[in-house]
Amino acid sequence: MTTSPRPTAPPLTERQEARRRRILHTAAQLASRGGFEAVQMREVAELAGVALGTLYRYFPSKVHLLVATMQDQLQLFQEQTRKHPVEGDDPGARVADTLMRTFRGLQREPQLAEAMVRALTFADRSVSAEVDQVSRITGQLILDAMGLTEPPTREQLAAVRVIEHTWHSALVTWLSGRASIAQVRIDLETACKLLTL
Amino acid sequence: MTTSPRPTAPPLTERQEARRRRILHTAAQLASRGGFEAVQMREVAELAGVALGTLYRYFPSKVHLLVATMQDQLQLFQEQTRKHPVEGDDPGARVADTLMRTFRGLQREPQLAEAMVRALTFADRSVSAEVDQVSRITGQLILDAMGLTEPPTREQLAAVRVIEHTWHSALVTWLSGRASIAQVRIDLETACKLLTL
DNA sequence: GGGTAATCTAGAACACGTTCCAGCGTGGCG
DNA sequence: CGCCACGCTGGAACGTGTTCTAGATTACCC
Numbered sequence: 001m002t003t004s005p006r007p008t009a010p011p012l013t014e015r016q017e018a019r020r021r022r023i024l025h026t027a028a029q030l031a032s033r034g035g036f037e038a039v040q041m042r043e044v045a046e047l048a049g050v051a052l053g054t055l056y057r058y059f060p061s062k063v064h065l066l067v068a069t070m071q072d073q074l075q076l077f078q079e080q081t082r083k084h085p086v087e088g089d090d091p092g093a094r095v096a097d098t099l100m101r102t103f104r105g106l107q108r109e110p111q112l113a114e115a116m117v118r119a120l121t122f123a124d125r126s127v128s129a130e131v132d133q134v135s136r137i138t139g140q141l142i143l144d145a146m147g148l149t150e151p152p153t154r155e156q157l158a159a160v161r162v163i164e165h166t167w168h169s170a171l172v173t174w175l176s177g178r179a180s181i182a183q184v185r186i187d188l189e190t191a192c193k194l195l196t197l
Numbered sequence: 198m199t200t201s202p203r204p205t206a207p208p209l210t211e212r213q214e215a216r217r218r219r220i221l222h223t224a225a226q227l228a229s230r231g232g233f234e235a236v237q238m239r240e241v242a243e244l245a246g247v248a249l250g251t252l253y254r255y256f257p258s259k260v261h262l263l264v265a266t267m268q269d270q271l272q273l274f275q276e277q278t279r280k281h282p283v284e285g286d287d288p289g290a291r292v293a294d295t296l297m298r299t300f301r302g303l304q305r306e307p308q309l310a311e312a313m314v315r316a317l318t319f320a321d322r323s324v325s326a327e328v329d330q331v332s333r334i335t336g337q338l339i340l341d342a343m344g345l346t347e348p349p350t351r352e353q354l355a356a357v358r359v360i361e362h363t364w365h366s367a368l369v370t371w372l373s374g375r376a377s378i379a380q381v382r383i384d385l386e387t388a389c390k391l392l393t394l
Numbered sequence: 395g396g397g398t399a400a401t402c403t404a405g406a407a408c409a410c411g412t413t414c415c416a417g418c419g420t421g422g423c424g
Numbered sequence: 425c426g427c428c429a430c431g432c433t434g435g436a437a438c439g440t441g442t443t444c445t446a447g448a449t450t451a452c453c454c
Contacts, residue, residue: 013421016431036321041411051433053414062411114321121318121369124233128373135375158387162363165384169362172318176325178332187362190355194390210451213401238441248403250444259441 020058022048027069031115039066039115060126066119067130073116074137077102081141091146092192098145099167099188106171107181114175121172138164146195159194166191217255219245224266228312236263236312257323263316264327270313271334274299278338288343289389295342296364296385303368304378311372318369335361343392356391363388 026048030039041062045055059065086097106113123131142160143152152160170187173179179187209217223245227236238259242252256262283294303310320328339357340349349357367384370376376384 019432037410040409052412052435054432056412057431060412118319118321122315123373124315125374128375131373132375135370158383161384162359162388165366165388166359166362169366173332176320176328177322178325178329186355187358190391191359191362191388193394194387197390197394212450216402234440237439249405249442251402253442254401257442 019048019050019054023050023055023058023065024069024072027065028073028112031066031069032109032112035111036066036115036118038111041065063119063123063127064130066116067123067127067134069112070116070120070134071130071137073106073112074134074141077105078137078141078144080105082144085147086145090196092189092195094147095142095145095163095195096185096189096192098141099163100185102141103171103174103181103184110175113171117171117175120168135164138167155197156195159191159197162194163188163191216245216247216251220247220252220255220262221266221269224262225270225309228263228266229306229309232308233263233312233315235308238262260316260320260324261327263313264320264324264331266309267313267317267331268327268334270303270309271331271338274302275334275338275341277302279341282344283342287393289386289392291344292339292342292360292392293382293385293389295338296360297382299338300368300378300381307372310368314368314372317365332361335364352394353392356388356394359391360385360388 023044026044027039030044030047039062041055042052044065045052048055055065059068081098081101086094086101088094088097120131120134139160142163146152146156146160148156166187170179170184174181174184220241223241224236227241227244236259238252239249241262242249245252252262256265278295278298283291283298285291285294317328317331336357339360343349343353343357345353363384367376367381371378371381
């Protein structure tokens with residue numbers, strides 16, 4: 001489940017996989033300082049040692065590139081979280097803590113976070129498959145934190161959706177400087193109350 | 198409270214106010230067919246009968262322009278809703294219905310909605326004041342629908358925030374074709390459960 | 395009414411995302 | 425080995441958001 005980044009495409013050769021990695025790494029690096037606008041396609045291509053046309057063959061737009069970067073990062077967080085799950089008795093608190101931990105992870109590279117989230121929310125329909133993938137990983141992160149022993153109920157799934165909405169929107173408001181981290185925590189905790197209803 | 202669109206700026210002359218209206222109207226018209234990308238600054242300027250430089254004097258970027266358009270539209274919805282409030286006993290249901298009504302209003306011009314919401318979520322810090330204003334109007338819409346007889350409690354305000362997050366994020370997922378209207382309704386209803394906790 | 399500062403206009407110019415093209419390698423197949 | 429298809433390269437070119445400039449117009453104050 002953590003594999004298969006492009007299910008429908010023919011498998012990439014080793015050199016191609018390496019190019020893809022170089023591109024993603026370069027994008028993340030440029031984003032880390034400078035954020036969304038600092039990720040300039042010409043510069044990504046040059047630093048990744050790839051022609052501009054090739055970059056566009058791998059990622060059909062800047063938004064695709066940054067959404068793919070977000071997939072990458074989220075999967076890292078997911079692995080981390082699976083290795084070291086949050087402790088606690090209350091499922092709601094575990095979910096809130098897990099998301100806050102992810103939040104602090106993003107906070108460590110705020111410019112990178114800004115770039116990825118801007119891309120995510122700016123994405124139009126042509127990127128919906130990739131965005132959906134990000135959404136699926138986030139949902140899985142929450143479900144993991146709930147620590148279910150049996151399949152989730154309809155109500156739980158509905159609550160997860162609202163938590164996901166809250167997570168996403170709170171991230172946006174924090175990135176644009178309209179909410180503090182403390183406020184984000186409160187919002188997430190409020191949404192998580194829906195789990196223990 | 199529904200006045201004062203630009204509190205810090207010197208008052209506009211009549212001609213200037215008319216220009217501003219023409220620009221906003223033109224932007225909405227172009228957005229209505231074609232969405233975000235159809236709102237091209239040169240074309241807005243030309244159709245509004247204004248030089249490009251002037252357009253930029255009134256709205257320092259395309260995002261500013263579209264966020265201002267959203268303010269306009271939201272205020273119209275707010276007035277409508279105040280004139281014809283949603284009936285019902287349950288505050289949560291009233292809020293959900295009110296938001297769904299607003300939703301259907303946006304649905305009537307989906308391209309316009311797409312343009313405004315894309316702008317809203319793409320906005321960076323330089324637009325945060327204007328985005329905040331939109332957020333304030335939305336929050337007020339929800340508070341109105343709650344029909345409070347006394348000031349809201351801390352818990353109610355927290356719930357309103359989560360509902361607002363849900364509203365906003367659900368709108369985005371609907372616009373990018375990743376959620377149906379039925380799903381949006383469910384998400385809003387789920388979030389509104391927080392009100393009657 | 396005259397002077398002056400602010401505003402508006404027309405248009406060029408610039409930046410960056412994106413597209414396109416001609417030619418060069420390269421890897422696989424007869 | 426020769427050939428072909430495909431991917432890669434370097435670079436030009438295009439579209440649109442944004443900035444800038446020089447001059448015309450307007451608003452305001454005395």
